[in-house]
Amino acid sequence: MKNYVEKLFTLVLIRDKTRVLLGYKKRGFGQGRWNGFGGKVEAGETAQEAAARELGEECRLMTAPDNLAKVGELEFTFEESDTLMDVKIFTTNTYTGIPTETDEMRPEWFPLENIPYSHMWPDDELWYPIFLRGNKFKGAFHFKGHDIILSQSLSEVEAF
Numbered sequence: 001m002k003n004y005v006e007k008l009f010t011l012v013l014i015r016d017k018t019r020v021l022l023g024y025k026k027r028g029f030g031q032g033r034w035n036g037f038g039g040k041v042e043a044g045e046t047a048q049e050a051a052a053r054e055l056g057e058e059c060r061l062m063t064a065p066d067n068l069a070k071v072g073e074l075e076f077t078f079e080e081s082d083t084l085m086d087v088k089i090f091t092t093n094t095y096t097g098i099p100t101e102t103d104e105m106r107p108e109w110f111p112l113e114n115i116p117y118s119h120m121w122p123d124d125e126l127w128y129p130i131f132l133r134g135n136k137f138k139g140a141f142h143f144k145g146h147d148i149i150l151s152q153s154l155s156e157v158e159a160f
């Protein structure tokens with residue numbers, strides 16, 4: 001068992017009744033995959049504040065941190081690293097602005113029945129169904145590289 005260094009991250013999934021807004025990551029971690037909007041939690045900010053900040057930075061949508069509802073918490077570890085990524089996942093359908101391409105992300109709406117899982121992280125197709133039926137979840141995924149999941153746990157939870 002490795003000694004992991006735990007780092008906090010956020011992920012925001014914007015959805016309405018029929019669609020989810022994803023961003024194509026143009027650079028950095030997860031480059032080349034569609035994902036929600038997120039990143040590191042900086043010192044001095046809450047996870048909700050960090051999530052609202054990243055949403056604005058990555059696609060120019062604005063929401064109040066309190067509008068972001070916690071729906072999941074996932075831990076990611078990798079054979080090749082001693083970092084444990086603790087990712088808090090939020091959703092909202094309350095925001096202002098128009099999804100706008102930035103240096104980081106190209107936003108696009110996807111119908112719920114046409115989510116591009118083959119162009120997303122491999123864990124996503126496992127927990128999105130829980131998210132899309134409005135339930136909350138906790139899980140952990142241990143990767144070899146960025147494409148192979150060596151071990152996993154995933155469960156629905158009543159509340160955080």
Ligand SMILES: Nc1nc(SCCc2ccccc2)c2[nH]cnc2n1
Binds near residue numbers: 076121
């Ligand atoms: N969906 C999803 N997202 C992430 S990282 C999300 C948090 C993040 C971290 C760094 C920069 C921006 C965003 C994943 N990692 C491993 N599987 C994964 N699945």
